[in-house]
Amino acid sequence: MTDLPDALRLRNLHKSFGKKAVDGLDLTIRPGEFYALLGANGAGKTTTLRMVAGLLQPDAGEIFVDGVDARKNPIAAKQRIAWLPDEPLLYDKLTPLEYLEFVAGLWGMTAERAGPRAEELLRRLNLWEQRNQRCEGFSRGMRQKTVLAGALIHEPRLLMLDEPLTGLDAGAARQVKDMLVEQTRAGVAVILTTHILEVAEKIADRIGIIADGRLIAEGDLNHLRSLSAAQTASLEEVFLDLTAPREPGVNGAAA
Ligand SMILES: Nc1ncnc2c1ncn2[C@@H]1O[C@H](COP(=O)(O)OP(=O)(O)OP(=O)(O)O)[C@@H](O)[C@H]1O
Numbered sequence: 001m002t003d004l005p006d007a008l009r010l011r012n013l014h015k016s017f018g019k020k021a022v023d024g025l026d027l028t029i030r031p032g033e034f035y036a037l038l039g040a041n042g043a044g045k046t047t048t049l050r051m052v053a054g055l056l057q058p059d060a061g062e063i064f065v066d067g068v069d070a071r072k073n074p075i076a077a078k079q080r081i082a083w084l085p086d087e088p089l090l091y092d093k094l095t096p097l098e099y100l101e102f103v104a105g106l107w108g109m110t111a112e113r114a115g116p117r118a119e120e121l122l123r124r125l126n127l128w129e130q131r132n133q134r135c136e137g138f139s140r141g142m143r144q145k146t147v148l149a150g151a152l153i154h155e156p157r158l159l160m161l162d163e164p165l166t167g168l169d170a171g172a173a174r175q176v177k178d179m180l181v182e183q184t185r186a187g188v189a190v191i192l193t194t195h196i197l198e199v200a201e202k203i204a205d206r207i208g209i210i211a212d213g214r215l216i217a218e219g220d221l222n223h224l225r226s227l228s229a230a231q232t233a234s235l236e237e238v239f240l241d242l243t244a245p246r247e248p249g250v251n252g253a254a255a
Pocket residue numbers: 017020021039040041042043044045046047048
């Protein structure tokens with residue numbers, strides 16, 4: 001395991017839209033690691049993930065995915081990535097099975113490889129019974145599970161999810177969370193953004209806190225607690241403490 005390349009390595013990543021959105025970000029995620037990226041609205045989380053997914057061009061910096069330089073070899077990098085945006089596109093007139101066939105076709109997968117993989121994913125996410133129903137009548141949870149299956153069809157090494165649990169009921173959220181943890185056990189690295197701090201607290205191996213496009217703290221919950229002036233129990237309190245605006249000369253958050 002140790003000689004595997006990092007699932008994701010960002011070095012000195014920059015992106016500005018007039019105002020800096022990502023400002024010299026360094027981030028490393030190991031294979032099989034579950035990483036939660038936290039930050040207030042506008043902190044730069046989505047911009048970071050969109051650059052990794054190849055949807056936005058960085059102004060500067062390095063992006064390596066599973067050892068592949070994503071800026072030099074974007075296609076090879078994309079083949080290793082699954083990207084689930086916060087408002088994923090699902091074709092309502094397709095059934096889950098047709099949707100997975102469509103996505104597999106975009107990846108150039110053969111029917112021999114895609115068919116069993118689609119069945120495995122749909123069964124695992126409790127969608128097999130609905131495999132031939134059009135997605136147009138689906139609940140938010142069923143839609144989210146369908147796009148998650150689509151994101152995983154090509155067996156990516158790095159799974160990136162932007163707010164994947166927002167709006168899901170407890171049952172659907174549990175199925176998605178279980179699926180993500182299962183992926184990490186199979187060696188897939190997972191990075192997700194979430195405002196549901198309990199998810200990060202309970203599932204993540206490591207948590208990164210981003211503010212103004214910079215990583216201001218990173219580690220497991222105990223480590224983050226040790227950085228917080230409050231040293232309080234919940235991640236919510238630690239997060240609020242580390243991201244609170246500081247008066248000059250006040251110690252607290254890690255630089
Ligand atoms: N396409 C864009 N054009 C102009 N500004 C943008 C664009 N995308 C993001 N920004 C700005 O970049 C900054 C970072 O935004 P980003 O969406 O990455 O934050 P975020 O941490 O994902 O926030 P949220 O939790 O609200 O999703 C914000 O100031 C945002 O307004």
